[in-house]
Amino acid sequence: MNKSDIADVLNEIATLLELKGENPFKIRAYQNGARKLETLESDLADLVAEGRLKEVAGFGDALAQKITELHETGGLEFFEKLKASVEPGLVSMLEIPGLGAKKIKALHKELGLKSIEELKEACESGSVASLKGFGKKTAEKILSGIENREAYGKRHLWWDARAVAEPVLEGLKALPEVVEASHAGSFRRKRETVGDLDFIVASETPKPIMEWFVNQDDVKEVTAHGETKSSVRFESGLQADLRVVPPAQFAFALHHFTGSKDHNVAMRQRALAKGLSLSEWGLKPVEDEDFSNSKIAKSEADIFSCLGLEYVPPELREGMGEIEIAENGGIPKLLRGDSIRGSFHNHTTASDGRCSLEEMTEAAETLGWEYWGTADHSKASFQANGLDDARVLEQIKSIEALNDSGRFSTHVFAGIECDILGDGTLDLADETLMALDYVVASVHISMTQGESEMTKRLIRAIEHPATTMLGHLTGRILLRREGYKLDVAKVVDAAIANGVIIEINANPRRLDMDWRFWRQAADKGLLTSINPDAHRAEHFKFVSAGVNTARKGWLSEKHVFNTLSLAEVKQAFARRRPGLDRLK
DNA sequence: GCCGTTTTCGGCCCGACTGTTTTCAGTCG
Numbered sequence: 001m002n003k004s005d006i007a008d009v010l011n012e013i014a015t016l017l018e019l020k021g022e023n024p025f026k027i028r029a030y031q032n033g034a035r036k037l038e039t040l041e042s043d044l045a046d047l048v049a050e051g052r053l054k055e056v057a058g059f060g061d062a063l064a065q066k067i068t069e070l071h072e073t074g075g076l077e078f079f080e081k082l083k084a085s086v087e088p089g090l091v092s093m094l095e096i097p098g099l100g101a102k103k104i105k106a107l108h109k110e111l112g113l114k115s116i117e118e119l120k121e122a123c124e125s126g127s128v129a130s131l132k133g134f135g136k137k138t139a140e141k142i143l144s145g146i147e148n149r150e151a152y153g154k155r156h157l158w159w160d161a162r163a164v165a166e167p168v169l170e171g172l173k174a175l176p177e178v179v180e181a182s183h184a185g186s187f188r189r190k191r192e193t194v195g196d197l198d199f200i201v202a203s204e205t206p207k208p209i210m211e212w213f214v215n216q217d218d219v220k221e222v223t224a225h226g227e228t229k230s231s232v233r234f235e236s237g238l239q240a241d242l243r244v245v246p247p248a249q250f251a252f253a254l255h256h257f258t259g260s261k262d263h264n265v266a267m268r269q270r271a272l273a274k275g276l277s278l279s280e281w282g283l284k285p286v287e288d289e290d291f292s293n294s295k296i297a298k299s300e301a302d303i304f305s306c307l308g309l310e311y312v313p314p315e316l317r318e319g320m321g322e323i324e325i326a327e328n329g330g331i332p333k334l335l336r337g338d339s340i341r342g343s344f345h346n347h348t349t350a351s352d353g354r355c356s357l358e359e360m361t362e363a364a365e366t367l368g369w370e371y372w373g374t375a376d377h378s379k380a381s382f383q384a385n386g387l388d389d390a391r392v393l394e395q396i397k398s399i400e401a402l403n404d405s406g407r408f409s410t411h412v413f414a415g416i417e418c419d420i421l422g423d424g425t426l427d428l429a430d431e432t433l434m435a436l437d438y439v440v441a442s443v444h445i446s447m448t449q450g451e452s453e454m455t456k457r458l459i460r461a462i463e464h465p466a467t468t469m470l471g472h473l474t475g476r477i478l479l480r481r482e483g484y485k486l487d488v489a490k491v492v493d494a495a496i497a498n499g500v501i502i503e504i505n506a507n508p509r510r511l512d513m514d515w516r517f518w519r520q521a522a523d524k525g526l527l528t529s530i531n532p533d534a535h536r537a538e539h540f541k542f543v544s545a546g547v548n549t550a551r552k553g554w555l556s557e558k559h560v561f562n563t564l565s566l567a568e569v570k571q572a573f574a575r576r577r578p579g580l581d582r583l584k
Numbered sequence: 585g586c587c588g589t590t591t592t593c594g595g596c597c598c599g600a601c602t603g604t605t606t607t608c609a610g611t612c613g
């Protein structure tokens with residue numbers, strides 16, 4: 001089992017323990033262990049083989065043993081026994097908002113309920129409302145939770161959440177009572193998917209702000225409406241929380257609710273080492289009872305500075321060692337969206353794109369891009385009207401003609417998204433591939449190969465002399481499809497050795513290669529290109545989602561190929577292997 | 585279950601909000 005499979009098991013164990021009424025701190029230890037595993041940068045196989053799991057903070061004897069057993073055998077006896085001891089229907093009841101372990105236990109014990117169906121009947125018959133500790137409102141809330149379970153439980157793409165979040169933030173900022181406003185949480189950290197939205201507002205008069213928030217047009221349900229905190233649910237099922245704090249507390253609250261949890265833990269530990277206590281209320285001497293002597297922070301940068309740290313951008317606050325690095329002044333100057341000067345991997349009507357070569361070029365020019373490049377599908381992607389050798393050569397001619405015509409100030413590069421066939425060979429003739437400016441090699445077929453076969457296949461494609469970059473490394477579709485299994489480290493090493501770029505596919509559903517791999521890969525010398533995989537001109541704007549991924553992966557301008565000028569890109573393509581130039 | 589310059593036991597964040605309660609328990613973040 002790999003890291004994320006094992007993390008899933010640890011989280012399931014935590015859920016089961018919760019339903020059994022176990023010690024909450026034990027439960028937290030399992031959840032903490034799962035998070036640690038997900039963000040672990042070292043190779044799990046190495047840690048297990050060398051017996052070094054316990055060196056990771058958060059893994060003790062028990063977790064180290066369980067992780068080892070899961071990794072080596074793919075199963076865990078403890079987990080199987082635990083599962084058998086809990087009614088499975090109770091686990092799914094946890095998805096209903098307002099129902100926690102204690103209430104579920106009571107429902108099971110007092111009314112013998114074993115499934116959501118039985119729970120629904122019991123709510124309707126009135127037996128839930130008459131249970132001690134429950135009431136009419138609770139029963140109604142449970143019923144509505146059951147009906148909307150699917151929409152309420154699901155996560156949302158960052159990109160989709162942004163469409164909801166931006167107007168809310170603008171609305172808040174426009175209110176006269178609002179001094180300052182920001183989003184927070186995983187949305188602000190630019191995670192690829194988010195569970196809910198958080199807004200933090202500075203104001204001395206929260207009431208009218210709360211009123212505005214809960215009365216927005218597309219609010220479907222108000223789940224909390226207090227003096228300083230409110231929660232609403234939008235039509236899409238997305239939940240949003242608003243907290244209003246006095247202006248002096250704003251930076252502290254913003255930092256606290258931006259998280260991540262692990263980042264906050266590390267920050268609090270650092271504060272304690274300096275005799276200070278950090279929370280959403282302020283930064284005060286540990287011995288003080290209240291926050292009247294709290295340090296003053298006009299911005300988050302002041303908080304970091306009080307703790308002797310460089311400012312850490314929200315994207316890097318994942319508890320992956322950023323505090324130690326900030327202490328030594330090592331936080332990089334992260335890539336900015338305005339450094340992008342063009343993009344590769346885009347489709348036109350020649351394959352499955354919706355816009356013509358000219359329409360795409362016009363859009364690129366409007367964006368102020370110096371260049372863009374086509375990468376239509378190759379013939380193996382028959383369903384996408386992929387190009388054969390003859391059509392590729394024809395397209396090269398049209399592109400040359402368009403560039404020569406001087407109609408647009410934006411230069412067009414001729415590329416291809418060439419299929420990597422099952423055995424790792426490429427889908428077009430070598431002469432055709434070498435006639436192009438660049439080649440994006442991608443997997444679209446035979447995606448069910450095993451890990452070692454897929455790894456060999458990708459490395460073979462990387463080693464092809466025509467390959468310039470690798471498209472969407474794992475083929476994942478966020479919230480819908482897992483990527484195919486492969487040994488990322490081996491593929492990354494092969495790409496570096498061959499001077500091949502690995503793209504950040506900036507389609508908000510892909511964001512592949514994942515940000516979690518980038519810091520280490522870029523340190524070793526891997527170059528990326530942020531590619532929108534545009535199938536119509538509007539998709540060029542996906543690049544900003546790819547910039548998020550790059551920033552979360554600690555990348556700066558020098559790591560990103562499409563921050564180069566037109567002249568530099570031309571030079572690199574002339575030598576075929578952009579990454580090799582960089583290694584010199 | 586984890587952790588340790590109060591180190592092998594006893595802490596581990598805690599406050600806002602809701603609903604059911606007459607003073608608080610459960611959920612959530």
